[in-house]
Amino acid sequence: MSSEAAALGILEWQPDGDRATPSAGLRDLLGTTGGTLAAVLDRVHPDERAAVREAFAAAAGGGRLDLEARLATADERFVHWSGEACGGRVVAVCRDITARVRADRAARRALHARDEVLAIVSHDLRSPLSIVSMASDAIRDTGGEGWSEELGMIKRAVSRMNRLILDLLDVTRMESGRVSFRMGAADPAALAGEAVEAFRQQAERRSLALELTLAPSLPAIRADRDRVVQALSNLLDNAIKFTDSGSVRLVVDEVGGAVRFAVADTGPGIDGAQLPHLFERFWRSEPGRRAGSGLGLAIVKGIVDAHGGRVAVDSAPGRGATFTVTLPAAN
Ligand SMILES: Nc1ncnc2c1ncn2[C@@H]1O[C@H](COP(=O)(O)OP(=O)(O)O)[C@@H](O)[C@H]1O
Ligand SMILES: [Mg+2]
Numbered sequence: 001m002s003s004e005a006a007a008l009g010i011l012e013w014q015p016d017g018d019r020a021t022p023s024a025g026l027r028d029l030l031g032t033t034g035g036t037l038a039a040v041l042d043r044v045h046p047d048e049r050a051a052v053r054e055a056f057a058a059a060a061g062g063g064r065l066d067l068e069a070r071l072a073t074a075d076e077r078f079v080h081w082s083g084e085a086c087g088g089r090v091v092a093v094c095r096d097i098t099a100r101v102r103a104d105r106a107a108r109r110a111l112h113a114r115d116e117v118l119a120i121v122s123h124d125l126r127s128p129l130s131i132v133s134m135a136s137d138a139i140r141d142t143g144g145e146g147w148s149e150e151l152g153m154i155k156r157a158v159s160r161m162n163r164l165i166l167d168l169l170d171v172t173r174m175e176s177g178r179v180s181f182r183m184g185a186a187d188p189a190a191l192a193g194e195a196v197e198a199f200r201q202q203a204e205r206r207s208l209a210l211e212l213t214l215a216p217s218l219p220a221i222r223a224d225r226d227r228v229v230q231a232l233s234n235l236l237d238n239a240i241k242f243t244d245s246g247s248v249r250l251v252v253d254e255v256g257g258a259v260r261f262a263v264a265d266t267g268p269g270i271d272g273a274q275l276p277h278l279f280e281r282f283w284r285s286e287p288g289r290r291a292g293s294g295l296g297l298a299i300v301k302g303i304v305d306a307h308g309g310r311v312a313v314d315s316a317p318g319r320g321a322t323f324t325v326t327l328p329a330a331n
Pocket of ligand 2: 234237238292294295296297
């Protein structure tokens with residue numbers, strides 16, 4: 001890669017008497033004037049220093065020097081050492097390979113993300129698809145008599161698939177910064193009301209009280225209205241899904257020039273060890289127990305981050321869970 005071409009240096013090391021002489025390029029690359037091999041190794045990351053020292057010792061004994069190492073810089077830089085003994089000295093070429101290592105890592109992350117998406121698509125879309133196919137067969141076989149149950153199944157399965165596909169697209173796009181947010185002034189009370197009303201039936205079916213509490217006067221927020229409703233919906237969906245009895249409440253108030261939306265439930269709560277992972281995509285504490293793909297909270301975080309807001313969770317086993325989203329007020 002062209003950006004690496006300039007970052008190259010040569011080290012001459014005389015094992016006998018331990019004299020290490022860096023070229024000007026290497027002095028720039030490593031930020032040391034050398035002197036002894038230890039002075040050069042000081043610029044290598046502590047975790048990799050021993051390996052580099054051994055490799056130089058092996059080269060002095062006639063082996064080939066060929067290894068990559070991380071430097072002791074705060075910005076994670078990497079070099080590649082190559083060389084061999086020549087007339088009582090080791091002559092080593094040191095090349096900055098940071099750009100390549102970073103590109104490799106990004107490529108690996110992208111591959112990993114793609115694999116995860118493919119795994120979800122192939123696994124989680126299979127069951128609603130098979131429902132659609134079975135129910136359609138049933139309709140065909142009855143020749144039209146009593147369709148309503150099968151049609152209901154098809155509708156629910158198709159909407160699950162739609163939700164999953166939209167969520168997969170959202171997380172993938174948010175991660176690569178490809179979602180555009182249409183920001184404008186929005187009324188937090190109206191957003192909250194809309195989100196809660198959409199869950200009225202679902203809460204009733206599970207015999208849960210669903211309450212909305214609004215502070216008397218709330219400042220407008222700068223927001224993509226639909227995206228904030230989506231974030232609140234994901235939180236309400238979880239609260240209702242994981243709570244078997246009691247209530248789900250959305251409380252909206254103002255804190256220090258921002259608007260805070262708190263979704264609190266009386267469900268099983270979340271173990272402290274799991275809290276740091278909640279917002280990772282595909283993360284679920286007990287996969288398979290309740291329907292879901294583990295994308296909801298990752299999307300919440302993506303939306304809140306794009307608004308310059310904060311998301312937090314407060315929970316303990318047996319004490320329910322409270323998720324708060326805080327968004328800056330407009331102006
Ligand atoms: N209100 C809640 N009560 C208990 N656990 C929750 C709650 N909300 C989220 N979780 C945990 O966080 C996980 C991730 O949530 P989410 O990203 O929405 O994925 P999903 O709902 O598809 O499982 C859930 O699987 C569950 O383990
Ligand atoms: Mg969810």
